[in-house]
Amino acid sequence: MTSAMITAMCETLHALYPEAATELTYTTPFELLVATVLSAQATDKQVNRVTPALFAMANTPETCYQLSYDTLCSIIRSVNYYKTKAKHLQQLSYQLIEHHHAQVPNTREALEALPGVGRKTANIVLSLVFQQPVIAVDTHVQRVAKRLGLSTSIAQRNIENDLLNCIPSTYIRYVNTWFVLHGRYVCKARVPLCHSCSLSFACSFKHS
Numbered sequence: 001m002t003s004a005m006i007t008a009m010c011e012t013l014h015a016l017y018p019e020a021a022t023e024l025t026y027t028t029p030f031e032l033l034v035a036t037v038l039s040a041q042a043t044d045k046q047v048n049r050v051t052p053a054l055f056a057m058a059n060t061p062e063t064c065y066q067l068s069y070d071t072l073c074s075i076i077r078s079v080n081y082y083k084t085k086a087k088h089l090q091q092l093s094y095q096l097i098e099h100h101h102a103q104v105p106n107t108r109e110a111l112e113a114l115p116g117v118g119r120k121t122a123n124i125v126l127s128l129v130f131q132q133p134v135i136a137v138d139t140h141v142q143r144v145a146k147r148l149g150l151s152t153s154i155a156q157r158n159i160e161n162d163l164l165n166c167i168p169s170t171y172i173r174y175v176n177t178w179f180v181l182h183g184r185y186v187c188k189a190r191v192p193l194c195h196s197c198s199l200s201f202a203c204s205f206k207h208s
């Protein structure tokens, strides 16, 4: 895709998804961090079903750390891998209290040092909370990037680099939410809705 088409694609996505917001429900950086940790190998809907009760009891590192493991498990048990995630939430809350004044840090290094936080989660927090030009790559981003011809790699780190190299810098922090929403509702995995896709002018994959 030419750079002019990539810019046109970004402008189209910006018009389609002006909020560029995750569908995870949160109101604070800590809540986003917790919701994103819970979303690993789980759907946003699963996570959004448990976080209202969780955040009502614990929406700070201090209050989350004070919850017992059993209580945490009982609140999040409908989310995949809830036992491991409950441990991670306790441990990351403790580390935030001990090392970051109970605040969510704004560097990749500090975020990835937290239990349960990998590159993808760190990138989501960095882009949505701290407006940093990074791209979290998940299955939707991977699929949409491939179909649009923006990356031929199957390795998430390579896809991230390919996107960073071709997307205009002002748009980079929106790419994850744009591609997730587009992949979820239009460029679906099994049957992409190419006939009604606003990106078809730029897409190398489209078929009817």
Ligand code: SF4
Residues within 6 Å of the ligand: 147, 148, 186, 187, 188, 192, 193, 194, 195, 197, 198, 199, 200, 203, 204, 205, 206, 207
């Ligand atoms: S034209 Fe089809 S394959 Fe291309 S981005 Fe749109 S839905 Fe996906």
